Amino acid sequence: MKRTLSSAALVSVLLTAAGAGVVAQRGGASAPALQVNPLWPEPLPNHWVLGSVTGVSVDARDHVWVAHRGADSLEGGEKGMTLTPPTSSLCCAAAPFVLQFDADGKLLSNFGGPGQGYQWPQSPGSLLVDAKNNVWIAAAGLEPAPPGSGRGRGGVDTTAAGVAAAARGTAAPTGPADAHVLKFSSDGKFLLQIGTPGKIEGPESQTTLNRPAAVAVDTAASEVYVADSGNHRIVVFNSETGAYKRHWGAYGEKPTAAGGGAYDPAAPPSRQFRDVTCVELAKDGMLYVCDRTSNRIQVFQKDGKFVKEGIISKNTRGATVTGQFGVVSSHGSVWDIAFSSDAAQQHIFVADGHDKKVLIVQRDTLAEVGSLGDGGRQPGRFLAVGSLATDSRGNLYTGEQHHGKRVQKFVPGARR
Amino acid sequence: MKRTRNLLVGAGFLALLAALGIAQSTLQRTAAAQAQGAAQAPRFEVDPMWPKPLPNGWYLGQTIGVSVDAQDHVWIIHRAASMDAVEAAADEGTGTCCKKTPPVLEFDQAGNLLRHWGGEDGTGYQWPASNHGLTIDHKGNIWIGGNGAANDGHILKFTQDGKFLMQVGIKQAGLGPDSNSQERFYLVAKVSVDARTNEVYVADGYGNRRVVVIDGDTGKFKRYWGAYGNKPSDEAAPYRYTNGSVPLQQFRGPVHCADISVDNLIYVCDRTSDRLQVFTREGKFQKEIFVAPDSLGDGSTWDVAFSKDAQQKYLYLADGRNQKLRIYDRQSLTELTNFGEGGHYPGQFYSMHSIAVDSKGNLYTTETYQGRRVQKFTYKGLGPVMKKEQGTVWPRRTTN
Numbered sequence A: 001m002k003r004t005l006s007s008a009a010l011v012s013v014l015l016t017a018a019g020a021g022v023v024a025q026r027g028g029a030s031a032p033a034l035q036v037n038p039l040w041p042e043p044l045p046n047h048w049v050l051g052s053v054t055g056v057s058v059d060a061r062d063h064v065w066v067a068h069r070g071a072d073s074l075e076g077g078e079k080g081m082t083l084t085p086p087t088s089s090l091c092c093a094a095a096p097f098v099l100q101f102d103a104d105g106k107l108l109s110n111f112g113g114p115g116q117g118y119q120w121p122q123s124p125g126s127l128l129v130d131a132k133n134n135v136w137i138a139a140a141g142l143e144p145a146p147p148g149s150g151r152g153r154g155g156v157d158t159t160a161a162g163v164a165a166a167a168r169g170t171a172a173p174t175g176p177a178d179a180h181v182l183k184f185s186s187d188g189k190f191l192l193q194i195g196t197p198g199k200i201e202g203p204e205s206q207t208t209l210n211r212p213a214a215v216a217v218d219t220a221a222s223e224v225y226v227a228d229s230g231n232h233r234i235v236v237f238n239s240e241t242g243a244y245k246r247h248w249g250a251y252g253e254k255p256t257a258a259g260g261g262a263y264d265p266a267a268p269p270s271r272q273f274r275d276v277t278c279v280e281l282a283k284d285g286m287l288y289v290c291d292r293t294s295n296r297i298q299v300f301q302k303d304g305k306f307v308k309e310g311i312i313s314k315n316t317r318g319a320t321v322t323g324q325f326g327v328v329s330s331h332g333s334v335w336d337i338a339f340s341s342d343a344a345q346q347h348i349f350v351a352d353g354h355d356k357k358v359l360i361v362q363r364d365t366l367a368e369v370g371s372l373g374d375g376g377r378q379p380g381r382f383l384a385v386g387s388l389a390t391d392s393r394g395n396l397y398t399g400e401q402h403h404g405k406r407v408q409k410f411v412p413g414a415r416r
Numbered sequence B: 001m002k003r004t005r006n007l008l009v010g011a012g013f014l015a016l017l018a019a020l021g022i023a024q025s026t027l028q029r030t031a032a033a034q035a036q037g038a039a040q041a042p043r044f045e046v047d048p049m050w051p052k053p054l055p056n057g058w059y060l061g062q063t064i065g066v067s068v069d070a071q072d073h074v075w076i077i078h079r080a081a082s083m084d085a086v087e088a089a090a091d092e093g094t095g096t097c098c099k100k101t102p103p104v105l106e107f108d109q110a111g112n113l114l115r116h117w118g119g120e121d122g123t124g125y126q127w128p129a130s131n132h133g134l135t136i137d138h139k140g141n142i143w144i145g146g147n148g149a150a151n152d153g154h155i156l157k158f159t160q161d162g163k164f165l166m167q168v169g170i171k172q173a174g175l176g177p178d179s180n181s182q183e184r185f186y187l188v189a190k191v192s193v194d195a196r197t198n199e200v201y202v203a204d205g206y207g208n209r210r211v212v213v214i215d216g217d218t219g220k221f222k223r224y225w226g227a228y229g230n231k232p233s234d235e236a237a238p239y240r241y242t243n244g245s246v247p248l249q250q251f252r253g254p255v256h257c258a259d260i261s262v263d264n265l266i267y268v269c270d271r272t273s274d275r276l277q278v279f280t281r282e283g284k285f286q287k288e289i290f291v292a293p294d295s296l297g298d299g300s301t302w303d304v305a306f307s308k309d310a311q312q313k314y315l316y317l318a319d320g321r322n323q324k325l326r327i328y329d330r331q332s333l334t335e336l337t338n339f340g341e342g343g344h345y346p347g348q349f350y351s352m353h354s355i356a357v358d359s360k361g362n363l364y365t366t367e368t369y370q371g372r373r374v375q376k377f378t379y380k381g382l383g384p385v386m387k388k389e390q391g392t393v394w395p396r397r398t399t400n
Helices: A002-018 A160-168 B002-008 B011-019 B025-035
Strands: A034-037 A053-058 A064-068 A098-101 A107-111 A124-129 A135-139 A181-184 A190-194 A214-218 A223-228 A233-238 A244-248 A276-281 A287-291 A296-300 A306-311 A318-323 A326-331 A336-339 A347-352 A357-362 A368-372 A385-390 A396-400 A407-412 B040-047 B062-068 B074-079 B104-107 B113-117 B131-136 B142-146 B152-158 B164-171 B188-194 B199-204 B210-215 B221-225 B255-260 B265-270 B275-280 B285-290 B303-306 B314-319 B324-329 B334-339 B352-357 B363-367 B373-384
Touching (some): A135 A223, A233 A276, A276 A336, A287 A336, A347 A368, A357 A385, B062 B373, B142 B199, B152 B188, B265 B303, B314 B352
Parallel strands (some): A053 A124, A336 A385, B188 B255
Antiparallel strands (some): A053 A064, A098 A107, A135 A181, A233 A244, A276 A287, A318 A326, A357 A368, A396 A407, B062 B074, B074 B104, B142 B152, B210 B221, B303 B314, B363 B373
């Protein structure tokens, strides 16, 4: 306990000295001020490292849950202990796919990987811990992502880098393409699968999904909202049985398999979703949806009636590059959102992954009022920031994909 | 917690505390270690917020050289071209961040960015296809190597303002190894400079398999040697090194450092052989050590630096394969302790590449590949070695 207190005080001193990680504000509107805690979480045991972080969620006890892609997103030099032959006995190995930390950054538990009755995702997407403390994981699929048509195809990487990775034994996991959502108990016991890997039947299907990216759970109604990225829709199921309830596309209209096509900042907003990568339920019952490569948030009622939309960083487009662990794709400005911790949820944090910032928008107007961070590998900076969560005390947690491979904690703090 | 504070407690209090019944394992170990005259070693802790964020939407690529000048300003060199289209989204016009950054950057002690330059050819010189290594000499001038395959056969010397002073060797398409050339290098990793003789020791390199000594003002070749002081050969070495194999009589390479100590010894990193060889200034072989010899791939001996005491009692070795900063007693080349772990958090590393020490003993590290940063480790004085592997050295947790 003493250690915790003294290191917290020290962090505060360090931050004051460095003056970094502070929120920038625009237009005189107020925005939450946050500073990075550079010493969170505690170093992992067993020479474990994080791969590309795809999901961050905070449970009712303010514990932080993390999902990452594991070994298939690590370069050879990051997983030398698990290569054949090993290139190191000291560094490193992928941490288990799902990790639970307490608010102080202590690792409490972990699980993940193949098991009886389900297929572990080729590439996990978002993770959500619901009010009953169940852990939901979207099977979001591998890159590459064809621009405008959702996430990865879920196939084997046939690029030169992919073939080389296969030869090194470091290729991405094979198996039927990700098209499902998984529900586990908090200790990793499999509870429910919605959708079937490899089975993709389009946006009118009541039983199948297409590279879903995220879920939200309405516990009172026993409903789970799925951001069904590849089908360009939101689809709702019974969260206990998986039974279909309803679905809709952008503006509450009928989704199409073609989606929104390639994004053009000069064109009018697409009537279809391109790349639905988040779905979040506010306390007032409004449902917020990220259309990542359309640079927009759309707001709905729970029944799918369209309420409004906000365009964020309109001119942001994207890039797809091939690295040592395959193709990484970075498109659009609205990768994930989280509501501010105040009772009214006055603000929304937006993970603008391609621009490497967390933007802060007012929830009522969806107007940008501030931002946090910028590109870089130092604490408080970002690369491919793609998942966000807030806790009850005003702290913000961020997850970085691609080569970012971190979960960072930002704590409330006035600028000094 | 108590442990940490106990380390700060003077030896005189130990008996008293013990008498008071505070019998903690660490306390006992500390006392025991001191009683046995346990080795002392420099202690460090990471400064997680150094340097300050770069201005102008700039972003570091593979960061592959660091040196400290007489004002304790920290100079680094990185590869702007290693930034991909996602990282350089502002240059590509697809996003608001970030932009490619000049390769040579100067930071003050507070972590502010000062001068920045380089990256282009200029009158009389060719910028390396892939700049590699940066060294500040006793006159304050800056030396840069390059390892762009089939191109870089040269080193460059500049003032701190980026004014060109000298190029030794050539950059030429189609270049290959020639470890007995008297005129040019091939894929130089870094240099060190002997202030007393104005001689430059060139780690040559990724293509050649030798150390070359040139005059620091004229660039004239003076002497060179290979592993064990042998005449170097370009004959291909077996690619796959294995632990326990008969040591190669040539450098396997890359010859990744050639640093001169205060007592005129040259410490040479033969990276993928996992070894450090020591020579006199004339190239007479003295001794060698193997470092984590089960390390494959990139190898374990990436760079060295010396402690700031007058005798340079300690040698620091960057093990970028195992992500350890290893601390040796320099005379015996006995490893005393190490710190670091793999990862992207403060005090962790992914491919720790280059290291340097300032006048106060603080240590700076740079990371290549997807590490892409410079970190500062604050010197916390000498202390008894309590742990061979310290792990991630966060503030107040340096040893436990």
